[in-house]
Amino acid sequence: MAYVAVSGGEEAIEASIRLLEYYRSGTDKDLDLEVIKEKMGLLVDRVMSEAGLYSKAYAALALKQCEGSSDEAVFLLRAYRSTLKRDYETLVADTEHMRIVRRISAAFKDIPGGQILGATYDYTHRLMNFALEKEDAQGLRDRMEQMIIEQTPVQPEPCTRVSEELKKEGLIDSYEENNGQPFDITQNLLEFPASRSARLQTLSRADTGFLSGLAYSVLRGFGQVHPTVGELRSGYVQLEVPYLEEEGESLWIGEIMLTEVEVFNEADDKEQLKLACGYGAVMGRNENKAIAMAVLDHELDTEGNYPAQNEEFVLLHGDSLEMNGFISHLKLPHYVTFQSKLDAVRKTRRKEHD
Amino acid sequence: MKLQEVPVLSVRGLTVRYGDGCPQCQDSLEKNRCPYCGTVWAANDISLDVYPGEVLGIVGESGSGKSTLMQSLYFDLEPTQGKAYLENYCGGKKNIWEASAAEKRHMKNTIMGMVYQNPIRGLRMDYSSASNIAEKIIAAGSRNAGQMTERAKELLEAVEILTSRMKEAPRNFSGGMQQRVQISKALANNPSLLLLDEVTTGLDLSVQARVLDLIRKIKAKYQISILLVSHDLAVVRMLADRTVVMLDGKIIESGLTDQILEDPQHAYTQKLVHSLL
Amino acid sequence: MIDSYNYAFLDEGSKREIRRSILKAVAIPGYQVPFGSRELPIGRGWGTGGIQLTLSLIGPGDTLKVIDQGSDDSVNAVNIKKFVKMCTDVPCTIHTKDATIIQTRHRIPEVPMTNEQILVLQVPIPEPLRIVEPQEEVTKKMHAEMDYAPIWLQLYESLIKYGKITIGSEYPCMVEDRYIMNPSPIPKFDNPKLHNSQCLYLFGAGREKKIYAIPPHTKVVSLAFDDIPFEREDFAGKRCRLCGSTDTYLDEIFDSNTGERYYQCSDTSYCKEVRSR
Numbered sequence A: 001m002a003y004v005a006v007s008g009g010e011e012a013i014e015a016s017i018r019l020l021e022y023y024r025s026g027t028d029k030d031l032d033l034e035v036i037k038e039k040m041g042l043l044v045d046r047v048m049s050e051a052g053l054y055s056k057a058y059a060a061l062a063l064k065q066c067e068g069s070s071d072e073a074v075f076l077l078r079a080y081r082s083t084l085k086r087d088y089e090t091l092v093a094d095t096e097h098m099r100i101v102r103r104i105s106a107a108f109k110d111i112p113g114g115q116i117l118g119a120t121y122d123y124t125h126r127l128m129n130f131a132l133e134k135e136d137a138q139g140l141r142d143r144m145e146q147m148i149i150e151q152t153p154v155q156p157e158p159c160t161r162v163s164e165e166l167k168k169e170g171l172i173d174s175y176e177e178n179n180g181q182p183f184d185i186t187q188n189l190l191e192f193p194a195s196r197s198a199r200l201q202t203l204s205r206a207d208t209g210f211l212s213g214l215a216y217s218v219l220r221g222f223g224q225v226h227p228t229v230g231e232l233r234s235g236y237v238q239l240e241v242p243y244l245e246e247e248g249e250s251l252w253i254g255e256i257m258l259t260e261v262e263v264f265n266e267a268d269d270k271e272q273l274k275l276a277c278g279y280g281a282v283m284g285r286n287e288n289k290a291i292a293m294a295v296l297d298h299e300l301d302t303e304g305n306y307p308a309q310n311e312e313f314v315l316l317h318g319d320s321l322e323m324n325g326f327i328s329h330l331k332l333p334h335y336v337t338f339q340s341k342l343d344a345v346r347k348t349r350r351k352e353h354d
Numbered sequence B: 001m002k003l004q005e006v007p008v009l010s011v012r013g014l015t016v017r018y019g020d021g022c023p024q025c026q027d028s029l030e031k032n033r034c035p036y037c038g039t040v041w042a043a044n045d046i047s048l049d050v051y052p053g054e055v056l057g058i059v060g061e062s063g064s065g066k067s068t069l070m071q072s073l074y075f076d077l078e079p080t081q082g083k084a085y086l087e088n089y090c091g092g093k094k095n096i097w098e099a100s101a102a103e104k105r106h107m108k109n110t111i112m113g114m115v116y117q118n119p120i121r122g123l124r125m126d127y128s129s130a131s132n133i134a135e136k137i138i139a140a141g142s143r144n145a146g147q148m149t150e151r152a153k154e155l156l157e158a159v160e161i162l163t164s165r166m167k168e169a170p171r172n173f174s175g176g177m178q179q180r181v182q183i184s185k186a187l188a189n190n191p192s193l194l195l196l197d198e199v200t201t202g203l204d205l206s207v208q209a210r211v212l213d214l215i216r217k218i219k220a221k222y223q224i225s226i227l228l229v230s231h232d233l234a235v236v237r238m239l240a241d242r243t244v245v246m247l248d249g250k251i252i253e254s255g256l257t258d259q260i261l262e263d264p265q266h267a268y269t270q271k272l273v274h275s276l277l
Numbered sequence C: 001m002i003d004s005y006n007y008a009f010l011d012e013g014s015k016r017e018i019r020r021s022i023l024k025a026v027a028i029p030g031y032q033v034p035f036g037s038r039e040l041p042i043g044r045g046w047g048t049g050g051i052q053l054t055l056s057l058i059g060p061g062d063t064l065k066v067i068d069q070g071s072d073d074s075v076n077a078v079n080i081k082k083f084v085k086m087c088t089d090v091p092c093t094i095h096t097k098d099a100t101i102i103q104t105r106h107r108i109p110e111v112p113m114t115n116e117q118i119l120v121l122q123v124p125i126p127e128p129l130r131i132v133e134p135q136e137e138v139t140k141k142m143h144a145e146m147d148y149a150p151i152w153l154q155l156y157e158s159l160i161k162y163g164k165i166t167i168g169s170e171y172p173c174m175v176e177d178r179y180i181m182n183p184s185p186i187p188k189f190d191n192p193k194l195h196n197s198q199c200l201y202l203f204g205a206g207r208e209k210k211i212y213a214i215p216p217h218t219k220v221v222s223l224a225f226d227d228i229p230f231e232r233e234d235f236a237g238k239r240c241r242l243c244g245s246t247d248t249y250l251d252e253i254f255d256s257n258t259g260e261r262y263y264q265c266s267d268t269s270y271c272k273e274v275r276s277r
Helices: A009-024 A033-039 A041-051 A056-065 A070-081 A130-134 A137-150 A162-168 A196-205 A208-219 A287-299 A311-316 A320-331 A335-353 B066-073 B101-111 B129-139 B145-158 B175-186 B205-222 B233-239 B257-262 B267-276 C012-027 C048-057 C075-087 C136-144 C149-162 C188-194 C268-276
Strands: A099-104 A228-242 A250-269 A272-283 B009-018 B040-050 B055-059 B081-086 B112-115 B193-197 B225-230 B242-247 B250-256 C064-068 C101-105 C118-122 C173-175 C179-181 C200-205 C210-214 C220-222 C250-254 C261-265
Touching: A009 C075, A033 A041, A033 A056, A041 A056, A041 A070, A041 A196, A041 A208, A041 A272, A056 A070, A070 A320, A162 A228, A162 A250, A196 A272, A196 A287, A196 A311, A208 A287, A228 A287, A250 A287, A272 A287, A311 C136, A335 C250, B009 B066, B040 B066, B040 B225, B040 B250, B055 B066, B055 B233, B066 B081, B066 B193, B066 B225, B101 B112, B101 B129, B112 B175, B129 B145, B129 B175, B129 C149, B145 B175, B145 B205, B145 C149, B175 B193, B175 B205, B205 B225, B205 B233, B225 B233, B233 B257, B233 B267, B242 B257, B242 B267, B250 B257, B250 B267, B257 B267, C012 C048, C012 C200, C012 C210, C048 C075, C048 C101, C048 C118, C048 C200, C048 C210, C064 C075, C075 C101, C188 C220, C261 C268
Parallel strands: B055 B225, B055 B242, B112 B193, B193 B225, C064 C101, C101 C118, C118 C200
Antiparallel strands: A099 A228, A228 A250, A250 A272, B009 B040, B009 B081, B242 B250, C173 C179, C173 C220, C200 C210, C250 C261
């Protein structure tokens, strides 16, 4: 009671913030932002993806500021984003021309453009590497640079998606191409039934753990079960904005790392079968999140009573900021409402004893 | 039965179709499905009347279209075409299937009462029995809690449920009791027409007999018209004044129940009557 | 005031957009207007709807009061004040009558407010029908059709089960005989203050992205059955141990040393004023 009911809230908060500083001061070594950015890449990617803001530098800063909590870091980035004016909108980014660093298919051995395993932890043994306790960072960096110099660069070729081939055969359902203005979930209340652009944006920004858990429920039987990863690709896509001085011209503003996934499922097509496709695309190298997104995208097109098939359930409960904000608000004082609840409980009991 | 009276309900040409249909449809249906275009004719040009105070029985096997008829009447599904008139809705002058959502809700709450085969569809299983009845009364516009409770007690008594159990939720009741709560709920606003869809199917024989006996008492007490659907001719025989026989989405025979039992015309009806004996 | 951010944090375009939504909310009392809720440096669920309303309205010449649980000193109130001070030059006060904008969570001040003042309430769950229906798509239709029977049923069910209506705070109200509205988690004690008031009430739900309003002189009626009057929290026989008031909402406090239970005003600034009179 002491910390709110009467007074002293202000002092308490200040002391609390000082204590946070103390927790961040555990060692005299500084946590260099460059180190977070370059050596905690997957954490940075996760935070950027859930924040919906692509900036490795700010993501690193946010992580430093909050002792590495991913939801606090997302929070900081989102709040910062609210203060920024939106001056331009990029043109549609073309993932066919992605500068691919990894591309695999679980559906076909051979795909046009070829599979590129790229960097993955999938085939490592998860054994603690105690050599890293005392690592020669400089030596590692030198060795890796030498390795890159010895490679011969290959010009990247545009690569169509695996699903294109199946579409030509008429085996796969596809959404009609829609180049209209997408629904913007950052500036509008999501309405139901949600448009596809709203659905994909919401899933792409959602909390990684939430999407993974829901997609897992689908695989375990609370849904349409076991889809096949038609394709997973990670790489850099180029971003351009319209050049206002000259009609039809555009300006290159940079590139971002994306992971894009298509999963295939069997589906009914009157008295035969067809394939249905789920789509996922997220910022950074968040492979499981992208796959989970694709699984859920398809699941939301399926009629049924499982949680993952309920649009409002899936789209309204996965935002990191919203879920953590509301859960943490339970710590706020509820003296007035609890008093009211208590009053109602007492009244019913008084009646009982009468 | 004086048939010159104004009917409580008239249905004209009700058709419910799944598929677009094709020119060959009507002449070549196999059961209720067209082999050319795959269209299913769940209800095919059904017309009937229900008169004040009578029980009209509808008998047929599953897939005959009887449940499609009931669901259309209670707005649980939208018919492809056809008209229906309720005496108490716009003086029987307006097709009920063209009413607004609010009007349909009004009809469901005050002019008709429905009892489903599966009580989950008709009851709020976790609300008290009294609230289940009150729900209808609230929907009809009343805001007097005391009157709702009085009415709930009266109706629970009428369906032979102890009023001391009105605080209990139907989830804890037996199947036969759940059906009786459904009946009391359907009667909440004194509707002029009661729709009973396979209400005794799946119940033990002795429980079945009790529910049927209750329906007979209800009919006598409230002078209500009843449309009774069953796959079981024995059930229809016990209650119905007139009977309609349906097969593959169509009406194949209708008349006074006794007449149908004594002198069935259609081969299917003959089989049905024969199996009863 | 920190210069690196815009006045009142949000960019001017966002503030204008929110003000337009406020105007719509004022034009349709009790109707929940969707808006593009922005993320703030304060947690979703910690009053971001209310803060966005305050930020979009506040300007030089305003005086702000922020309370939580009726108290100016509560951690959340202090935190919000600190944030507004950081990005505006507006002075803060604890005196209800000196404030032009009062942002509050869970209480309406005891001092009646004037038509020069705006009370901004923070709302966690704006949808009053959420307790009976989880789906937004459905509740939207229910409002459109004034299909409010389910929430009345909820009230009736608690009467049947407990003999009392057991909703504590967030007690639903009917606004201008049209929309049922959630008054935010204020105690029932404060509900009557919404009716025919002098001031403008604005409600903001940041996480749920809705704004609604009760303009001055609006009819606001707490839901009650004809024969069972609306009842507020009961403090009969109790008084504030500090100022002696018997007509205010009281916090119940345990003295951890003596185990004694006593009461004091939840509205701390009102309590101080009474004592200084």
